[in-house]
Amino acid sequence: MSASEPLLRVKDLDVSFGGNSVVSGISFTVNPGECLALVGESGSGKSVTARSLLGLAGPGSHVRATALDVAGKDARNFSQRSWRSLRGKEVGFILQDALTSLDPLRTVGKEIDDALRLHSSGSGSQRAARVVELLEAVGLDDPLRRASQRSGELSGGMRQRALIASAIALDPLLIIADEPTTALDATIAASVMDLLGDLRRAGSGMLLISHDLATVASVADSIAVMAAGRIVERGTREQVLNSPQHPYTRALLAAAPAGKPRFTKLSPASTHPKPPPLQPEQATVHQGEEDGVVLPVLSARGLIKNFPLSKTENFRAVHNVNFDLLPGQTLGVVGESGSGKTTTARMALGLLRTDAGTVELLGGPWSQVPESARRNRRSSLGAVYQDPLSSFDPRHSAEAILADALSLGATRNPRAHRQQISELLSLVGLAPDMAQRRPATLSGGQRQRLAIARALAPKPKVLICDEPVSALDVSVQAQVLDLLDELQQRLGLSYLFISHDLAVIRHMSDHVLVMRAGEVVESGTTESVFTAPAHEYTRSLLAAAPPSLSSI
């Protein structure tokens, strides 16, 4: 194979499952040292494409192409045996979920050694040395010790690095990475992307699959945007990001909240059914106003929560957290996984007892009173979760869920609240015919809209949103964020908004708390925290965030 020959040449690739076409007629090439990013939302066919290139499209799949050259070989009629000799040796594959990709019962060193043992000879000690070398190359500290650890003993970022080490163990010419950083925290994701960038500069060809344009922007040379099984736009990174031609690409770019001022619409207006006119009694924003002083609707003082690890050891989940949520405003809580955001939210919701400290709701005691005393006041506090589906009873229809919320639990018969249910549905932009559907048959965005409708049913003053858009595609995320913005302006709601995503927090919040390891390391107005971060950790978080697309 000569150096100028492409590592990957795909022409008119079609993949179908039982007559349903999921990828149709896509073509692309990847040359040595080049990185192509395949970007699309869930269901666009990008992962199936990646898997087809490795003969892993799965049972029931039907793959056809006029050309499918992988590492210089025509792979169209490959046997399982030929695929196996290709994988690992010529093509390295990096998956999103490193935890499930690594065998929990075997050491990381053994996992990487597998690839070496199956494809090349070399004595045991030579291979062991190579394993350590690889672990060092992917930036793991103390590689000797890491090699003897099991995947459960490593953090998410370390696992992803170990997986990358096993993918590059045989110096493959081509690396295919399917959402390699999606499951990782921002700072760790940034370092893994850097590592992939280094590999590319070392001469590997790379096919990078992601749902997020911003993530791939730092590494990719060219970008192909996929929608509904087709490539709708392709070009160099600059072309696609700076002068997108296809409306879908433009919508994707517009949907990214990074760098968009507060209350800017992220989604095209047409996708948004116009809500009914504002009702005057709901427009009062300053419920807490007294003699010109604005009182917080939700406030926390000195919150502490420890979880016992053993008889003598405690895990400090939340330590001395204070905040005030003002009426009609949004308080953003940002931090990486394990920073205590959700624990704080659960204490604010009165679902978790505080070890010390108090939460006050609308000026009255909240965390210190028994649940029976809270129950009557719960209607003023709603919650929206990351995974709305699991928060619904799977046996109930959308209208039954709303009827239950509207009647304060008295009935699930939708007839009693027909009018209010249709008002709620239109308020959150759901079509009336969704009423009879069960949550499991709704799309991710529709489920979150239903969850918001349920939370709004008792006419709350405060909504606690725990990663409400983290599981959603960018364009759906944009719609849900727009909806939350709009509801806040119309109903005068206050949000405690939790997210790991800095761009989302910046777009949504008036004030921000930055949390790390259970503590608030920085707080202030959104502008001051983002433009002049005082704490080192905030600065490192901001540096790790993918650049706002408009600045590339």
Added chain:
Amino acid sequence: MSTHLAKLPRLLAAALLLFFLLAAIAPNLLAPVDPLAIDPAAAFSAPGPGHLLGTDESGRDIYSRIIHGARSSLLIGAAATAIGLGLALVLGTLAGFGGRWLDFGVGRILEVLFALPGLLLALVFIALAGPGVTTTVIAVGLTWAPGYARMIRAQIIALRSSAMVEAATVLGRRRSRILLVHILPNALAPLAVLATLGLGQAILWAASLSFLGLGSPPPAPEWGTMLSAGRTYLSLAWWMTFFPGLAIVLVAAAATVLSRSMKAGGSR
């Protein structure tokens, strides 16, 4: 087509269960011959045109006895499963939702019940309460309760900390209402599958107890009793044991196959 082939066991099982259900509801439709009619002249007839599945030591028609025995076998199976589930529901809910001390107490009781082999437990109960159909049903139900109870408890504990229950709490629902509306129905759904599986097992158990002479008294057409009666003549008239045994196996197997396909369908 492979999909049709895959459906075949399910269809067969459903047809078999329907057949025995019909036998239980209207036995005379399928077997007009009186199951208790004695005909000494025709004793020990081999399966043939006159007696489809042969006759027993008194010349009673085996086919007719199996068909007429379906009712008591299915009833025993259903009733025992219902008793087992009912008892398990109470114990499981107490353990799963009643707080730490109740969980501890119920847990120890279940462990004691688990420690005894099921059949022994049933025998002890029958020894205390005296033999008979009702006692058999309760005894079999009793032996099944601990297993179901453990599963209900595990389901409830898993659901108790689910986002669904959290959401209901945030909406201000009472614990009792959350238990009734959200937890119990969702905890019981997977158990419905298990109960089908248990139905076949319970029939098997009831037959075992009847075989030991602790269930229905002899002249009544009951599968286990028939097995037991035929055992004496096994070398002379194999059909006396074989066909009632086959009926038990078929019902138990059909119930198992159906429950498995329900489970596969449910976990889609």
